[in-house]
Amino acid sequence: MKLNITWLLVLSTIIIVMLFFLAAGNTLTPRVYDKEQFQASEHIVITFSHVVAELTPKGQAALRFAQLAGERTGGRVEVQVYPDSSLYKDGEEVQALQQGHVQLIAPATAKMAEYFPFLLLFDLPFLFQNYNEVHTFIDSPAGKKMLEQARAQDMLALAMWDNGFKYMIGNRPFTSPKYFKNANIRVMPSSDVLEQQFLSLGANPVPMRFSEVFDAKETSIIDGSENTASNIYSQKFHEIHNHLTITNHGYLGYIILTNQSFWMSLPEDIRLILEEILIEVTLWEREQAIKMNELDLEKIIKTPEINVNIMTEEDKLAWREALGSIYNEFKPVIGEDYLNEALSVNESQ
Numbered sequence: 171m172k173l174n175i176t177w178l179l180v181l182s183t184i185i186i187v188m189l190f191f192l193a194a195g196n197t198l199t200p201r202v203y204d205k206e207q208f209q210a211s212e213h214i215v216i217t218f219s220h221v222v223a224e225l226t227p228k229g230q231a232a233l234r235f236a237q238l239a240g241e242r243t244g245g246r247v248e249v250q251v252y253p254d255s256s257l258y259k260d261g262e263e264v265q266a267l268q269q270g271h272v273q274l275i276a277p278a279t280a281k282m283a284e285y286f287p288f289l290l291l292f293d294l295p296f297l298f299q300n301y302n303e304v305h306t307f308i309d310s311p312a313g314k315k316m317l318e319q320a321r322a323q324d325m326l327a328l329a330m331w332d333n334g335f336k337y338m339i340g341n342r343p344f345t346s347p348k349y350f351k352n353a354n355i356r357v358m359p360s361s362d363v364l365e366q367q368f369l370s371l372g373a374n375p376v377p378m379r380f381s382e383v384f385d386a387k388e389t390s391i392i393d394g395s396e397n398t399a400s401n402i403y404s405q406k407f408h409e410i411h412n413h414l415t416i417t418n419h420g421y422l423g424y425i426i427l428t429n430q431s432f433w434m435s436l437p438e439d440i441r442l443i444l445e446e447i448l449i450e451v452t453l454w455e456r457e458q459a460i461k462m463n464e465l466d467l468e469k470i471i472k473t474p475e476i477n478v479n480i481m482t483e484e485d486k487l488a489w490r491e492a493l494g495s496i497y498n499e500f501k502p503v504i505g506e507d508y509l510n511e512a513l514s515v516n517e518s519q
Contacts, residue, residue, distance in 0.1 A: 229404075
């Protein structure tokens with residue numbers, strides 16, 4: 171009887187050990203997608219770095235792209251998204267892309283003017299009046315040509331995403347040029363158009379990384395800045411400055427850039443799938459940008475401490491007169507054909 175119990179214990183131990191090693195072996199088995207296995211060498215990781223919060227149009231579109239890329243490639247592609255300057259800040263992400271440390275970035279067009287001067291078109295004040303005009307131009311032959319030309323120094327443009335139309339937020343009611351006199355206004359680095367815009371209004375433009383703006387506002391280094399409702403709300407700018415002015419004076423968009431060497435090294439089937447996803451996500455992102463900016467504007471307006479200022483027709487005229495020379499000044503840099511096409515879209519709507 172004792173002998174039988176001993177053998178039962180030994181046999182039980184052997185079975186437990188075998189089950190343990192079988193389980194351990196299973197953890198090393200490659201994952202199965204669509205009933206097909208792939209090797210570790212086929213697992214493609216794409217690092218997507220951007221500087222805004224996840225709860226913004228760009229942030230949500232990046233996550234959607236990552237989700238669809240994983241689903242539609244059967245897990246062969248894994249897109250890792252790093253939002254809110256958590257991986258690279260303004261001024262760092264372009265170099266990181268060129269060096270292959272990241273594979274996707276989505277900087278504002280203004281920040282890429284150093285490499286692609288024609289993108290300054292999107293910084294021109296009052297060029298576009300609404301989203302429809304922006305999208306009509308981007309989808310036009312001129313807009314597609316512009317995107318195709320945005321390739322240099324191992325960078326390749328893949329798409330353009332919206333943020334929205336910009337407002338002024340600060341410690342003054344920036345309704346007319348008189349309120350800009352000697353004000354320190356944050357501008358995105360690399361855009362001569364944005365600097366000239368605020369110089370023409372009588373302000374002192376202060377180039378500054380996006381990640382530095384909150385502290386600069388809180389410590390009164392700057393008196394105000396321009397941005398969209400989604401960026402203002404997600405970064406809590408409305409909690410430290412008490413004047414929001416509904417100006418809609420300019421458009422803020424992003425250009426989706428990849429490392430060209432990396433992109434062209436992808437298997438053709440994978441590259442085609444990702445390009446199709448980008449087209450789909452771009453259309454989805456346009457709708458989200460409109461919705462999110464409207465919702466975030468409502469939230470900002472409901473903040474008790476914020477004063478909402480609406481421009482009168484007289485204010486708008488004063489702005490336009492102050493900014494009147496900018497178009498001709500930057501036409502040679504942007505390209506007359508691009509500017510004329512954008513203006514014709516404006517007139518046709």
